[in-house]
Amino acid sequence: MRVLHTSDWHVGRTFHGRDLLAEQESVLSGLADLIADEHVDVVVVSGDLYDRAVPSGEAVETCVRVLGRLRAAGAQLVVTPGNHDSAARVGAFGEFAAAGGLHLRTRISELHEPVLLDDEHGPVAFYGIPYLEPDPARQVLDSHADVPGASPIEERGHQAVLTEAMNRIRADLEARGEPRSVVLAHAFVTGGDASDSERTIAVGGVDDVPGAVFDGVDYVALGHLHGPQRLAEHLRYSGSPVAYSFSEAAQRKSVWLVDLDATGLHDVRRHELPVPRELATVRGELEALLTEPEYAAYEDCFLSATLTDEVRPLDGMRALQERFPHAVHLEWQPAGGRATAELRYSEAVRGRDDTAVADGFVADCRGSEPTEGERALLAEALHAVQLAEVRE
Structure with a gap:
């Protein structure tokens, strides 16, 4: 029997605010060709079918189309929910x-x-362990203590x-x-390397389990x-079929x-x-990023940029997206670091009037003093606040 091991589809997830449904459907639907070419018998999805417990209608429709294509390619499908899913919603109409x-x-x-599926050698038992939130899962398991092999759960x-x-x-x-x-199983097993895009499942500061917990079976699809x-x-x-954070830029997404x-x-x-779209990170002054030929290779990538200008550029993201339309993340880290010392709020405002405090705030955030036009706007805003306080 040939099994295709997948997980963490997260259908409906966005990437820094960008919709990924088209990319997700393209990659996942492409598995149908792999199923046909490799004569796959069973596809397993080990949790996080969706990105949220209540997925959007568009996410559900996308998932239904993908599952339909995989089934039409000839494979049986076995799915269990992860920590992002609602088990009840995923399991609706399961029978x-x-x-x-x-x-x-x-x-x-x-x-x-188990789900029992046969090949020429006999049955293969597929067991789906839904994501187990420790305390609720403990209550359910303890309430079904008449199951063979069951024992009271003493620890959390x-x-x-x-x-x-x-x-x-x-x-x-053994009984079979x-x-x-x-x-x-949807879990964090000791020795695994995490990415920035996974939601923590820690309880009491501990979220991982030793691999030995899963001894005694032929294959564990995590x-x-x-x-x-x-x-x-x-x-x-x-792993996931597409990248969901820039920490995954070097990963080669795959299935087993x-x-x-x-x-x-x-x-x-x-x-x-x-x-579907490469990830890239760049660092430099805004003008160089917008004009230097060496950055042309990143124009079609999802881009994370760190600007090193001494003064924070105004509308930096808008300017960046003129060349890099898929720029989604921007940070400002001036070259040489910030020269201003960190002060407590009380020290920063001591002996300064409202205008000076507002001017200082702009300077701290941007790395340069406000212009005369900006000072005029700040003064007008402060005056409006003062009038409102008088009326109250």
């Missing part, structure tokens, strides 16, 4: 969807019940609830005669971290092709995904 080849494993109380945290989940899964595998197995990673031969993150033979895990191959 009906399964009849069409879309298996939604969203209920904590049923995480030990991700490790405790995931350990209990895996104990129930291993007990179910130890068929080949794949576990989908989700949550956005970079593709191999923690062990059978324990991997596929996982082959199971008669005895279990046989081979895992990496397949890189197309990049």
Whole structure:
């Protein structure tokens, strides 16, 4: 059996305010060709199908189209929710969807019940562990203590609830005669490298769990971290299909092709995904960025720029976007650093009238004194405030 391991689609996510639905649909729909070319039997999505618990109508429509194309390409689909998803919404009509080849494993109380899919060697058990928010998950698991392998959860945290989940899964595998197995889990496993775009799942300062928690199964398809990673031969993150932060600029987005033979895990191959728009970061004075030929290669990239002008340029982003229409992030770090000393508020305003305080604020923020025209505007604003205070 050949399995395509994906995760963290985050359908509906934006990139610094830019809509990504078209890019997401392009990359994800392209997996249909991979399914056909590689004769993939099953596609797994290990959490964060959507970027928010209540996705927009456009995000839902995009996701439905993508899942439909993957199913039409010939693969069964197994999906479990992540920390960005609403498990109840993702799992709605799950019993009906399964009849069409879309298996939604969203209920904590049923995480030990696998999707059984057959090949020429017999069944493969796919277990979906939804994202387990520790305290609510503990309550659900403890309320279903009649499940084989169940035991009271004595401790708090991700490790405790995931350990209990895996104990129930291993007990179910034993009862079924130890068929080949794949576990989908959305978690931060020790040794994984995080990116800036992942939402923290820390509880009490601890968010990671040891990989040994997942021992006893043939393959663990992890989700949550956005970079593709191999923690062990059978324990991997596929990462997100597109980049969601500039910290991911060097990552080569990919999916894993996982082959199971008669005895279990046989081979895992990496397949890189197309990049709908490259990410780039530049640093320099605004005039140089707008005129120097060496920056031409970045004109079609999502761009993060750091301006080093001594004085903060006015409308810097607007000027930057004249050359780089996909510039989305701008910082100002004047060359040589800020010369002004940091003062407490009381020290900064001591002995100064309102006009001097306002002038000083502009100078501190921009690196240059306000112009005469700007001083006139500040004076007019202060006068309006004073009139309002008199009326009150």
